[in-house]
Amino acid sequence: MKNISKLLSKGVILSMILSSGVAMAASGTDETFKNLTLEERLYQYDGFGAQWGLDVGSDGLWLVPKAPVGGTYSAPFKLRNDADDNTLVIGGNAEGTEGYVGIGTDAPSAKLDVQWSGSNTVDDGLTNLLVLSANNSEVDKESDAGFGLKNARADIQWNFRTHQDGTAFVATLAGTGGPEFTVKNATANVSGTELYLGNGAKNVGGVWINASSRALKENIKDLSAQDALAAFHKLQPVTYNYKSDKKEQVVGFIAEDVPALVAIQGRDGLSSMDMVAVLTKVVQEQDRSLAETKAELKVKEKKMVEMEAKITKLEAMQKRLAKVESLLTNLALDTSNTKKEKVSLNLKK
Numbered sequence: 001m002k003n004i005s006k007l008l009s010k011g012v013i014l015s016m017i018l019s020s021g022v023a024m025a026a027s028g029t030d031e032t033f034k035n036l037t038l039e040e041r042l043y044q045y046d047g048f049g050a051q052w053g054l055d056v057g058s059d060g061l062w063l064v065p066k067a068p069v070g071g072t073y074s075a076p077f078k079l080r081n082d083a084d085d086n087t088l089v090i091g092g093n094a095e096g097t098e099g100y101v102g103i104g105t106d107a108p109s110a111k112l113d114v115q116w117s118g119s120n121t122v123d124d125g126l127t128n129l130l131v132l133s134a135n136n137s138e139v140d141k142e143s144d145a146g147f148g149l150k151n152a153r154a155d156i157q158w159n160f161r162t163h164q165d166g167t168a169f170v171a172t173l174a175g176t177g178g179p180e181f182t183v184k185n186a187t188a189n190v191s192g193t194e195l196y197l198g199n200g201a202k203n204v205g206g207v208w209i210n211a212s213s214r215a216l217k218e219n220i221k222d223l224s225a226q227d228a229l230a231a232f233h234k235l236q237p238v239t240y241n242y243k244s245d246k247k248e249q250v251v252g253f254i255a256e257d258v259p260a261l262v263a264i265q266g267r268d269g270l271s272s273m274d275m276v277a278v279l280t281k282v283v284q285e286q287d288r289s290l291a292e293t294k295a296e297l298k299v300k301e302k303k304m305v306e307m308e309a310k311i312t313k314l315e316a317m318q319k320r321l322a323k324v325e326s327l328l329t330n331l332a333l334d335t336s337n338t339k340k341e342k343v344s345l346n347l348k349k
Contacts, residue, residue, distance in 0.1 A: 055075070060080035061078070100113070144163055147159075148160070148174075159171070163179075169182070169184075179198060199211050210273055230261075231259040232278055234259040235262075236254070236258075237253060238252065240252070255267045258270065262274040
């Protein structure tokens, strides 16, 4: 009681004045409502000059300050009912209105500031500060829930929603025919998470898969062995660690140092598929060169075998010739001896 007496003595709560006549103006124009003073509304004030009035506006119940916000007739708080569509408006379109809403705090730092402080031991301790849910009574329609993020100046909006019977979450940039990405998990295990990008790339089973369909490409040309070899010889493999992780040693390349054939625009990253393509072409070229060398060796080996066969034949012919020579020599000797013997016999006669 003493505290209440003190408050009253200090003029904290001086009076509350009720006035009528507002309902009488229901058939008037907007000007009728604009011309109403606080004294013609239901209002209250404290002892420090703050005054607020309840006004029946043209489209609902308004809570109006003593001085119109921004120099215009506006209300920072409205309960509207246009075409049976109940709407709560905080702020409005008048200059100077902010429309900050605090839930769990009387000093919101954003348009909507939801705060909670307490003890939550349920499951992993998650406290749902916002849950969006939808249940469409039309059986042939989706019952997805979602929200939009819009840049009003550029008129660009991203839409986020549940999708695929609640097993996926998608994000779409309005006007692209997206989604730009989809996160899906139709299992009861985190390892079943799948990521799909609108450009065709995806991560399934923990494996990253680049989009590579011919339908997505144009100006397709074979990579020349000369270009691949030139790029290969300019690659400089290095070891390093990222500044964010000084303990993990990595083997790779520096984006600024790779040859132009495998560099990406901006030179702030690398495409592993570019490297794979170059290395594949180099290996193919080496394999082709090795195959040609083997073919040449086979030809040479065949020629050597043929030469060896010829040499063997020649050696055999030489042996036969040697025998013939020997026979001829012996025959000549025999003939000579026979002649001598005949001469000798003749002399004896």
